[in-house]
Amino acid sequence: MLWKNSKVDRLAIIGGTGLTELSGLELVRKEMIRTPYGEPSGPLIHGRFYGHEIVFFARHGYGHTIPPHKVNYRANIWAMKQVGVSYVIAVAAVGGITDRLEPGMLVIPHQIMDYTYSRKHTFFENDLAQVTHIDFTEPYCPQLRQLICNGSEANGVGVVHKGVYAAMQGPRLETAAEINRLEKDGCTVVGMTGMPEAALAKELDLCYAAINVVANKAAGRSEGQITLAEIRKNLHEGMKRVRELIGSTIRQMANLECLVKTA
Numbered sequence: 001m002l003w004k005n006s007k008v009d010r011l012a013i014i015g016g017t018g019l020t021e022l023s024g025l026e027l028v029r030k031e032m033i034r035t036p037y038g039e040p041s042g043p044l045i046h047g048r049f050y051g052h053e054i055v056f057f058a059r060h061g062y063g064h065t066i067p068p069h070k071v072n073y074r075a076n077i078w079a080m081k082q083v084g085v086s087y088v089i090a091v092a093a094v095g096g097i098t099d100r101l102e103p104g105m106l107v108i109p110h111q112i113m114d115y116t117y118s119r120k121h122t123f124f125e126n127d128l129a130q131v132t133h134i135d136f137t138e139p140y141c142p143q144l145r146q147l148i149c150n151g152s153e154a155n156g157v158g159v160v161h162k163g164v165y166a167a168m169q170g171p172r173l174e175t176a177a178e179i180n181r182l183e184k185d186g187c188t189v190v191g192m193t194g195m196p197e198a199a200l201a202k203e204l205d206l207c208y209a210a211i212n213v214v215a216n217k218a219a220g221r222s223e224g225q226i227t228l229a230e231i232r233k234n235l236h237e238g239m240k241r242v243r244e245l246i247g248s249t250i251r252q253m254a255n256l257e258c259l260v261k262t263a
């Protein structure tokens with residue numbers, strides 16, 4: 001496989017809550033990678049999906065045991081780079097802040113606001129002679145985002161083509177007042193894992209985009225409490241559509257003109 005004729009150009013799918021395995025993925029082999037940053041959340045799964053060899057990786061571990069603030073984002077991203085991944089589609093559950101976002105909907109975010117703290121968030125912390133300030137004006141690869149959006153049209157999977165992702169520390173959900181503040185800040189969806197993952201991917205020059213699955217309306221945006229049962233049910237429905245969307249994106253990967261990755 002083979003996008004852009006390069007042997008090392010590999011696509012990875014990072015699965016979040018509700019996507020600890022990719023049904024339809026034909027297992028080729030599992031690979032545990034050691035990194036200078038410690039252990040990744042689990043082995044990388046090399047497999048075939050829609051006729052292409054890809055890498056699948058469960059962000060929270062395969063038993064979903066690692067909470068958002070404990071994920072070793074550096075080790076995960078490093079491991080992917082190590083095995084020749086160039087493109088990453090990161091799937092993550094979110095709460096919908098804006099009214100029109102209903103549970104089960106898919107959003108392809110274009111911007112991020114980072115409210116996380118105390119996470120290991122950079123690869124550039126030791127060699128002070130060479131601090132690198134990456135450009136993060138566009139946190140997600142616009143070309144890969146576009147490809148995903150095109151895939152949704154080709155496939156009839158309706159998605160919202162833009163979103164501002166608020167990365168919160170978790171693991172608790174937000175207060176209603178916090179959600180009001182996020183909305184004032186311009187955020188449309190809220191999750192806990194989007195950062196530092198996106199920034200680390202950029203530091204290693206990966207082409208990275210996200211598919212957000214609305215698991216619930218954010219705190220204070222619907223009657224009553226947000227329950228885990230409700231989140232699970234909505235994610236289950238949403239993930240079926242995520243799989244289709246990934247499939248139609250993969251079918252178009254050969255058309256990807258990514259400015260970030262030029263190998």
Ligand code: HPA
Binds near residue numbers: 093094190215217231
């Ligand atoms: N807030 C933060 N993260 C989330 C939510 C939420 O409402 N739903 C799913 N992940």
